[in-house]
Amino acid sequence: MVNQQALATTAQHLSREAEFESLVLRYQNSVYNIALRMSGNPDEAQDLAQEAFVRAYRSFDSYRRGTSFDKWLYKIVTNLYIDEVRRRRRRPYVESLDERITMSGGDEIEREIADVSHSPETVYDREHLDMCIQSALAELPPEFRMAVILCDIEGFSYEEIAQIMGTSIGTVRSRIHRGRRGLRERIAPCFPARSGEVRPT
Amino acid sequence: MTCNMTQRLISAYVDRELSEDERARVRQHLALCAECMAVYEMTLEVKTALGSMAPSPCPECLWEGVRDRIAALPFQAEPERAPRLSPLRAVWSFARLVVPAAVAGTIVAIPLVHMIFGVSVFGPAGPRQQPIASSTPPRLVITTPAAKESGVARYPATSPVVSGQTASMSSSSLFGLDTTIRRGDNNDEHSSSPDEQLNLLLRSMQDSSFTYTWIGGSTHE
Numbered sequence: 001m002v003n004q005q006a007l008a009t010t011a012q013h014l015s016r017e018a019e020f021e022s023l024v025l026r027y028q029n030s031v032y033n034i035a036l037r038m039s040g041n042p043d044e045a046q047d048l049a050q051e052a053f054v055r056a057y058r059s060f061d062s063y064r065r066g067t068s069f070d071k072w073l074y075k076i077v078t079n080l081y082i083d084e085v086r087r088r089r090r091r092p093y094v095e096s097l098d099e100r101i102t103m104s105g106g107d108e109i110e111r112e113i114a115d116v117s118h119s120p121e122t123v124y125d126r127e128h129l130d131m132c133i134q135s136a137l138a139e140l141p142p143e144f145r146m147a148v149i150l151c152d153i154e155g156f157s158y159e160e161i162a163q164i165m166g167t168s169i170g171t172v173r174s175r176i177h178r179g180r181r182g183l184r185e186r187i188a189p190c191f192p193a194r195s196g197e198v199r200p201t
Numbered sequence: 202m203t204c205n206m207t208q209r210l211i212s213a214y215v216d217r218e219l220s221e222d223e224r225a226r227v228r229q230h231l232a233l234c235a236e237c238m239a240v241y242e243m244t245l246e247v248k249t250a251l252g253s254m255a256p257s258p259c260p261e262c263l264w265e266g267v268r269d270r271i272a273a274l275p276f277q278a279e280p281e282r283a284p285r286l287s288p289l290r291a292v293w294s295f296a297r298l299v300v301p302a303a304v305a306g307t308i309v310a311i312p313l314v315h316m317i318f319g320v321s322v323f324g325p326a327g328p329r330q331q332p333i334a335s336s337t338p339p340r341l342v343i344t345t346p347a348a349k350e351s352g353v354a355r356y357p358a359t360s361p362v363v364s365g366q367t368a369s370m371s372s373s374s375l376f377g378l379d380t381t382i383r384r385g386d387n388n389d390e391h392s393s394s395p396d397e398q399l400n401l402l403l404r405s406m407q408d409s410s411f412t413y414t415w416i417g418g419s420t421h422e
Contacts, residue, residue, distance in 0.1 A: 017271070024264055032259035046260055053267040058274070130254050151216065152251035158218045177212040183247045184240070190250075 020060055023069060024053050030070075030154065031077055037149045038081045039088075040138045048084060052077045074150070074164045082142040129190055136186035144179035151176055202230045207237045215244050 031052055035045035056063075056076050063072050137145050143165075150156045150164060158172045165172065207230045213219050214227045231238050 020271075021264070021268070024267055028263050029256065029259045032263060033256050036257050037254075042257070042260075045257075046263060046266070049259070049263055050266045050270065054270045054274075057267070057271050126255060129250060133250055133254060148251065152248050153254065155252075158213070158216065173213050173218065176216070177209060180212045180244055180247055183251075184243050187247060187250070188243065 038085050040134050052080050085142045132187050132190040136183050140179050140182050144175045147175035148179040202226050204237050208240050211241050211244050
């Protein structure tokens with residue numbers, strides 16, 4: 001004899017999985033992209049995106065149907081990415097470009113840096129600019145990075161970012177201001193036409 | 202507006218997240234300040250550059266990885282919503298909580314009332330002194346001693362009535378009991394306010410010469 005209750009539960013479970021799958025397929029590009037911009041590393045980004053979806057699945061029951069799924073999902077994504085990126089942060093190798101290089105014999109020489117500012121092909125090379133932005137993003141504190149990504153890459157308003165990040169609009173405004181100020185200083189060399197005009201503030 | 206203030210607002214200006222007033226002030230400053238204008242243009246370039254970063258396609262295997270991890274999770278059926286209580290069940294679940302509490306409260310209250318007020322809740326243990334007419338509710342009579350008359354006078358009784366009329370003074374009630382004050386010297390009974398009765402009762406708890414009579418009950422001295 002077929003157990004009606006078990007059948008109903010299984011059907012419910014399957015329909016829940018199907019619903020969740022369609023949501024994952026719809027949002028996976030965006031969730032992965034944010035993870036990539038946050039971590040700067042494709043493998044890590046894939047890990048983060050998968051973990052975010054598994055967490056979302058676990059608390060899928062707490063998501064109220066009919067409300068904005070993306071805000072709910074990005075809240076999970078934001079909390080996870082900020083925590084994980086901070087936890088996994090590797091000490092970047094930092095070297096001052098102004099420092100003289102000490103040779104094996106003990107002699108010191110001036111560092112020579114190729115001047116790319118006069119090469120328009122390089123400046124307008126999309127890939128180069130993206131790499132430049134990505135490395136600048138990596139140097140921002142995770143909260144500033146996330147606020148800038150949500151604003152400039154995902155196109156959310158300050159109010160929406162405040163809801164996603166669980167902060168006030170004033171905090172969002174401050175994070176974006178400080179994040180962009182950091183980016184401006186770091187990626188100015190990628191914009192040779194402007195690099196001489198902006199002084200660090 | 203100073204350069205410092207303007208540059209703090211430039212990001213929100215670029216994002217169109219300023220009030221009209223702030224926006225106008227920033228615009229005004231930018232028209233006059235080359236340095237802030239350069240910051241504004243650079244901020245705009247940063248925003249544009251971020252927005253036009255080539256989106257990296259998500260790896261094909263992302264959903265597969267999620268699906269495998271979900272499948273490995275212990276099976277979780279969606280928790281069923283609690284069924285709505287039928288009115289009968291609602292009454293039962295309410296009664297199940299309240300009735301034991303009420304019973305416990307009563308058990309505690311009976312000896313307390315007996316101890317504090319000297320009133321037997323269950324009525325007299327011995328033979329009744331005055332049979333109560335079936336239509337007359339039991340009442341409490343506080344008798345003040347003649348010697349304490351001057352003390353009692355501080356709680357003046359209003360509208361003295363004769364003994365025979367006290368049964369009708371149902372408005373004079375203390376804790377819901379029909380209560381009467383009787384002066385010890387002339388046996389007159391007075392209707393009195395519940396406040397006055399309470400005062401007398403509290404006073405008499407320290408003074409053993411007051412008498413309580415439970416009409417139809419025993420006398421405690």
